[in-house]
Amino acid sequence: MDTKEYISSGIIEAYVMGLASEEEVSILMCIRKHNTEVEQAILEAEMTFEDLATSQAMSPPPELKAAIWNKISSQETTNSSPLEPQVEDSAVIHEIPSSATETPIRSLASRNWAIAASILLVASIGANIFYHNQSINDQDMLVQALVENQSTQQELQHFQEKWKLLQDPVIKTVTLAGVEQHPQLKAHVFWNTKTTDVYLSLENLPAAPKGKQYQLWAMVDGKPVDAGVFPLGKTDQVTIMHQIPKAQAFAITLETIGGNPTPDLTQLYVMGNT
Amino acid sequence: MQKKDQRAFNYLYDHYAGALYGIVIRIVSIKEYADEVIQDVFVKIWRYIDSFDAARGKLYTWIINIARNSAIDYVKSKSVQNEQKNQSLPDIVDVKEKHNFSVSTQVDHIGFKNVLNELRAEWRELIEMAYYEGYTQQEIAEKLNIPLGTIKTRTRGALLELKRILKEYE
Numbered sequence: 001m002d003t004k005e006y007i008s009s010g011i012i013e014a015y016v017m018g019l020a021s022e023e024e025v026s027i028l029m030c031i032r033k034h035n036t037e038v039e040q041a042i043l044e045a046e047m048t049f050e051d052l053a054t055s056q057a058m059s060p061p062p063e064l065k066a067a068i069w070n071k072i073s074s075q076e077t078t079n080s081s082p083l084e085p086q087v088e089d090s091a092v093i094h095e096i097p098s099s100a101t102e103t104p105i106r107s108l109a110s111r112n113w114a115i116a117a118s119i120l121l122v123a124s125i126g127a128n129i130f131y132h133n134q135s136i137n138d139q140d141m142l143v144q145a146l147v148e149n150q151s152t153q154q155e156l157q158h159f160q161e162k163w164k165l166l167q168d169p170v171i172k173t174v175t176l177a178g179v180e181q182h183p184q185l186k187a188h189v190f191w192n193t194k195t196t197d198v199y200l201s202l203e204n205l206p207a208a209p210k211g212k213q214y215q216l217w218a219m220v221d222g223k224p225v226d227a228g229v230f231p232l233g234k235t236d237q238v239t240i241m242h243q244i245p246k247a248q249a250f251a252i253t254l255e256t257i258g259g260n261p262t263p264d265l266t267q268l269y270v271m272g273n274t
Numbered sequence: 275m276q277k278k279d280q281r282a283f284n285y286l287y288d289h290y291a292g293a294l295y296g297i298v299i300r301i302v303s304i305k306e307y308a309d310e311v312i313q314d315v316f317v318k319i320w321r322y323i324d325s326f327d328a329a330r331g332k333l334y335t336w337i338i339n340i341a342r343n344s345a346i347d348y349v350k351s352k353s354v355q356n357e358q359k360n361q362s363l364p365d366i367v368d369v370k371e372k373h374n375f376s377v378s379t380q381v382d383h384i385g386f387k388n389v390l391n392e393l394r395a396e397w398r399e400l401i402e403m404a405y406y407e408g409y410t411q412q413e414i415a416e417k418l419n420i421p422l423g424t425i426k427t428r429t430r431g432a433l434l435e436l437k438r439i440l441k442e443y444e
Contacts, residue, residue: 008430009426009427009430010426010428010429011426013429014426017429018339018342018343019410019411046332047437048433048436048437048440049405050334050335051443052390052440053293053294053334054293055389055440055443056293056297056300056389058292059292060309061309064291064309064312064313065287067313068287068313068316069280069287072283072316072317075321
């Protein structure tokens, strides 16, 4: 990844102003933990708005201070009452992260994680249904291929490999969904949690342009780890990648041929949590 | 306990009320509205202060965002109310329409400086729309008919310039 390029894309400013998408924020939160340059840029942008607020400060009417304290202390005493409208609270909780950065409040963060988790659950159930249906298709095609031609033997083998992977209980299937710029794209990682072998199926990713190659990354504790490049011109088969013992997510970027030591996040195509 | 709480409140208020009020009044434009919103802001800060996590950001940024969001939501709900009532009185929507010059003129005659005025107009506009009016970058791109990527890099340029200007103020 070219850190400078990433920073100059304006993502940090968007984040600090609460305008970045959930996906952009989660990538940024991942990166900031391991990249001091990015972390520094975030702090500086936040500082700019803090300084702006300080420089444009304006005294509220003096009587407000006592009025606000009265409001707060009267609420404190009624807080324990079950009559306190809970709806208001949840509305407040909801509105803060919607337009602000969600980082400042931990409970909101965990709430977001809960939402993210439930989305993932739905996604995973969806994937199960998808694979169930697809496996039936695969079976039909298998029979067809056997009867039709010997030359389809190889293709058949690919299907068999994939099919075997799909069936194997130690294989974890990770669906990598297209990011904002490529919403229709999809790829699958089949991850053998026992042997740590990683298999990649590019599904509908377009052929890599000349001089470029897809590279798989495992996000390990926020850090991208090279999981190998996808061989050129073999988009229709399942390929074994590097072994990955541990990962929270997988992502694919388009890199120069041979791959790069760190991902170019401006060329992020698909991503999915494990 | 109560006493200790009030001391904490005093500290919070004395340190941040001015900055927060400055933000809120820029967003809601009308003093009466700002007085209402700032009360709500401090009630929220007080209620959620326990959930503030210093490891994940600074208190100042956290409360600034609460103030900003409360004010933006207030403007949005006000304009919704006004639409529902179909008022002919000058409503907040009109105020926002005039916003391009009203932030400087209207607010300046209340008596405070607008640092943003020192930015190039195209940069100031971006910060005002995104930071004070709560538009998404996509919305800004559509409104100004400028590609989203340009909006993003231009916003960055605006912030870097703003940072430089603020340094001079120190």
